[in-house]
Amino acid sequence: MTPIHHANRRALSATEIVTQLSQLNGEHANGWKLIDGALEKKFSFNTFHHTIGFVNALAFIANREEHHPDLAVNYGSCSVRFNTHDVDGISVSDFLCASKVDALLS
Numbered sequence: 001m002t003p004i005h006h007a008n009r010r011a012l013s014a015t016e017i018v019t020q021l022s023q024l025n026g027e028h029a030n031g032w033k034l035i036d037g038a039l040e041k042k043f044s045f046n047t048f049h050h051t052i053g054f055v056n057a058l059a060f061i062a063n064r065e066e067h068h069p070d071l072a073v074n075y076g077s078c079s080v081r082f083n084t085h086d087v088d089g090i091s092v093s094d095f096l097c098a099s100k101v102d103a104l105l106s
Contacts, residue, residue: 011089020095024102032098038070038083039094043105048075054104061100067093069101 012020017034025031032041045051055071055078062068072079080101082094 009084009087009091009093011084011087012091017090020092024095024099034090035081037089038081039090039098040079040081041098041101042077042079044077046076051076051078054078057104058101061097061104065093065097065100067097069097 021032021034021039030041032039034040043054045054051073055073058069058071058078058080067082067084070081072081080098082097083089084091084093
């Protein structure tokens with residue numbers, strides 16, 4: 001994995017966000033959503049052990065990419081929320097990290 005470069009840290013326009021979101025989700029109805037200025041997705045698991053395994057793998061990716069999401073962790077689910085605080089918006093970095101998180105479960 002190659003870390004995300006800071007050149008990708010500019011706020012995307014609304015049109016760019018819609019385009020990137022469409023590409024990220026493809027035909028998945030339960031994909032990433034734009035909620036209150038961030039990319040957000042809820043992942044569901046059968047056990048707490050699986051949830052925490054996902055969180056640990058996600059933490060590895062986030063540290064490697066130097067781009068950390070907000071997480072809401074419950075027994076059988078984890079909500080992941082990406083935005084780029086230093087540009088006060090959504091950047092390419094958010095979409096790259098979201099796709100890497102999706103790849104954990106494919």
